[in-house]
Amino acid sequence: MPADAGGRAISETRKIAAILCSDVVGYSRLAGADEDRILARLRALRSDLIDPTIAVHRGRIVKRTGDGSIVEFRSVVDAVRCAIEVQNAMIDRNAGVTPQRQIVFRIGIHLGDVVEESDGDLMGDGVNVAARLESICEPGAICLSEDAYRQVKARLDLAVNDLGPTPLKNIAEPIRVYSLEVGEAVQAKHTPPAQAPQESDPPHLSIVVLPFKNLSSDSSQDYFADGITENLTTDLSRIRNSFVIARNTAFTFKGKAVDAKQIAKELGVRYVLEGSVQRDGTRVRVNAQLIDGETGAHLWADRFQEDVADLFKLQDDVVARLANALSHELIRAEAETAARSKSPDSIDLVMRGRGAILHWAQQPPTNDDILAVRALFERALEIDPNDADAWAGSANTYVIEYARGWTDPETDYDAKILGQTDRSIALARDNAWPYSLKSLYLHLSLRPSDALRVANAGIALNSNYAFLFAWRASAENYLGQFEQAKSDVQQAMRLSPRDPWMGNWHNLIADAELGLGHFDAAIEGANKAIDAGFRIWFLT
Numbered sequence: 001m002p003a004d005a006g007g008r009a010i011s012e013t014r015k016i017a018a019i020l021c022s023d024v025v026g027y028s029r030l031a032g033a034d035e036d037r038i039l040a041r042l043r044a045l046r047s048d049l050i051d052p053t054i055a056v057h058r059g060r061i062v063k064r065t066g067d068g069s070i071v072e073f074r075s076v077v078d079a080v081r082c083a084i085e086v087q088n089a090m091i092d093r094n095a096g097v098t099p100q101r102q103i104v105f106r107i108g109i110h111l112g113d114v115v116e117e118s119d120g121d122l123m124g125d126g127v128n129v130a131a132r133l134e135s136i137c138e139p140g141a142i143c144l145s146e147d148a149y150r151q152v153k154a155r156l157d158l159a160v161n162d163l164g165p166t167p168l169k170n171i172a173e174p175i176r177v178y179s180l181e182v183g184e185a186v187q188a189k190h191t192p193p194a195q196a197p198q199e200s201d202p203p204h205l206s207i208v209v210l211p212f213k214n215l216s217s218d219s220s221q222d223y224f225a226d227g228i229t230e231n232l233t234t235d236l237s238r239i240r241n242s243f244v245i246a247r248n249t250a251f252t253f254k255g256k257a258v259d260a261k262q263i264a265k266e267l268g269v270r271y272v273l274e275g276s277v278q279r280d281g282t283r284v285r286v287n288a289q290l291i292d293g294e295t296g297a298h299l300w301a302d303r304f305q306e307d308v309a310d311l312f313k314l315q316d317d318v319v320a321r322l323a324n325a326l327s328h329e330l331i332r333a334e335a336e337t338a339a340r341s342k343s344p345d346s347i348d349l350v351m352r353g354r355g356a357i358l359h360w361a362q363q364p365p366t367n368d369d370i371l372a373v374r375a376l377f378e379r380a381l382e383i384d385p386n387d388a389d390a391w392a393g394s395a396n397t398y399v400i401e402y403a404r405g406w407t408d409p410e411t412d413y414d415a416k417i418l419g420q421t422d423r424s425i426a427l428a429r430d431n432a433w434p435y436s437l438k439s440l441y442l443h444l445s446l447r448p449s450d451a452l453r454v455a456n457a458g459i460a461l462n463s464n465y466a467f468l469f470a471w472r473a474s475a476e477n478y479l480g481q482f483e484q485a486k487s488d489v490q491q492a493m494r495l496s497p498r499d500p501w502m503g504n505w506h507n508l509i510a511d512a513e514l515g516l517g518h519f520d521a522a523i524e525g526a527n528k529a530i531d532a533g534f535r536i537w538f539l540t
Contacts, residue, residue, distance in 0.1 A: 264293025
C-alpha cells in the first residue's frame with residue numbers, strides 16, 4: 001500500500017470510471033482582456049448551467065482546474081449527454097457575443113482505469129487520457145476515446161467524425177478518437193421568431209425579457225443591467241413548458257423606444273418583461289414589470305432596492321427573486337387565459353390547476369376544491385400521459401389532502417404522492433416542483449431523513465426554488481439541525497421575500513430558535529408568523 005512522506009498508509013481504490021475533462025478555449029487571452037468580467041461570467045455559467053447539468057446526469061466534480069473541470073460519471077452515456085447539453089447551451093449563450101469575448105469549451109471523455117484516493121481525488125491513465133483528448137478538441141467540440149465511443153454509439157443519435165488512431169502527448173500508444181458534431185443540428189432546429197405564423201396563438205408561457213435599462217448616469221454600469229437581463233432569461237427558461245426568446249434576439253431592442261404589444265406580436269409571445277437598473281451611491285434599485293402582450297396591460301410590477309456590496313452576488317440575488325416572483329405571476333396569468341379556453345389542452349388544464357393552488361394561499365381550499373382541481377390534472381393526463389406537471393399537480397392535491405387530515409383510508413398516499421412525483425421526475429428530471437412535493441410529504445409522514453435527501457437532490461438541480469429550502473428546513477428542525485434550518489429558511493425568504501406562505505416560514509424560524517434555546521427569538525418568530533398569517537395547510 002502506498003505511504004505518504006511520514007510513512008502513513010494512503011487509502012486508495014482502483015476502479016473503471018467515465019471521466020470528463022473540460023477547459024475554456026483561449027482563457028489566458030480572455031482573462032488578460034478583462035479578468036474580473038471573465039471570472040464573473042464563468043461563475044455564473046457554473047452556477048446556472050454547468051453544475052446543475054452535471055448534477056442532473058449524476059456526475060461528481062472531482063476538481064476545478066482553473067478554467068476547467070474534471071468530472072466523474074457513473075456511465076459514459078451520462079457523461080456524453082451532459083457534455084452535449086452544455087455545448088448546445090453555450091451556442092445560445094454565445095449568440096450575439098463578439099468572437100473575441102465568447103466563452104467556448106473543449107471537452108474530452110474517456111472510459112478507463114483510475115485510482116481514487118481517500119480525499120476523493122482521481123489519478124491514473126483514465127484521467128490523463130481524458131485530459132489529452134480535451135486538449136486536441138476543436139473549440140466547442142467533444143472528443144471521445146474509442147473505449148468511450150463504444151459505450152454510446154448504439155444508444156445516442158450522434159453525428160460523429162472518426163479521427164482515426166491519434167497520438168496523444170505522454171500516452172504510449174495512439175488512441176482512436178471520435179469527435180461529436182454538436183451545434184449544427186441544434187442550430188438547424190431554431191427558427192427565427194419573425195418566421196412564426198402570426199395567425200396562430202402564441203405558445204403557452206411565452207415571454208421575452210427586454211434589455212433592462214441602465215438609468216445610472218454612468219454608462220459603465222451597463223454590464224450590470226445586461227447581466228440581469230441575460231441571467232433572468234436563463235432562469236425563466238427553466239420553467240416547465242416555457243418558451244423564452246433568446247437573449248441575442250432580445251438585445252436587438254436595446255436602447256430603442258419599443259411598444260410591448262408590437263414586440264409581442266413580432267416575436268410571437270404572450271408576455272413582455274421590461275425593467276430598469278439605477279445605481280445611486282451605495283444603493284442599487286431594480287424595477288421590473290410584466291406586460292400582457294395582447295392588451296398591453298401591466299400584470300405585475302415590483303421593485304428591489306439593495307446596498308451595493310458584491311455586485312455579482314447582488315445580481316444573482318435579484319435575478320433569483322425576480323424569477324421566483326415571475327413564475328407565480330406567469331402561472332396566474334396563464335390560469336386566467338386557460339379558464340377562457342373553449343378547447344383546453346393538457347397545458348391549459350395544468351395551468352388552471354396550478355393557478356387554483358396558488359389562490360389557496362389566500363383562501364384555504366375545501367375538500368370539494370381539492371377534488372375539482374385534481375380532476376383538472378387527471379383530464380390533462382388523459383390528453384397527455386407524459387405531462388410531468390400534470391403528474392406533479394395530481395400529487396400536490398393528495399399532499400394538501402394529507403396535510404389537512406382529510407385522508408381516505410382506502411387511498412394509498414405513498415402511491416399517489418411518491419409514485420406520481422417519481423413519475424414526474426422521470427419525465428422531467430430538471431423540474432423542482434415534484435422534488436418539493438415529495439420532500440414535504442416525506443416530512444409530514446415522519447420520514448425526515450428521506451425528506452432531507454430529496455430536498456438536497458432538488459436543490460442540486462435548482463438552487464433558486466424557495467420551497468425546497470423551506471421544506472428542507474422542516475426536516476432539519478425535526479432532526480435537530482437547527483442552525484442549518486435557520487439558514488435554509490432565511491434563504492427561502494431571500495428568494496421569495498413577499499411569499500404568501502411567509503407565515504409558515506417564520507414559524508419554521510421560531511421552531512429552530514426554540515430548539516437552540518433562544519426563547520426570546522422563538523417568541524419573536526412566532527409573533528411574526530401570526531402577523532404574516534400562519535396557515536396549517538401546504539402547497540409548493
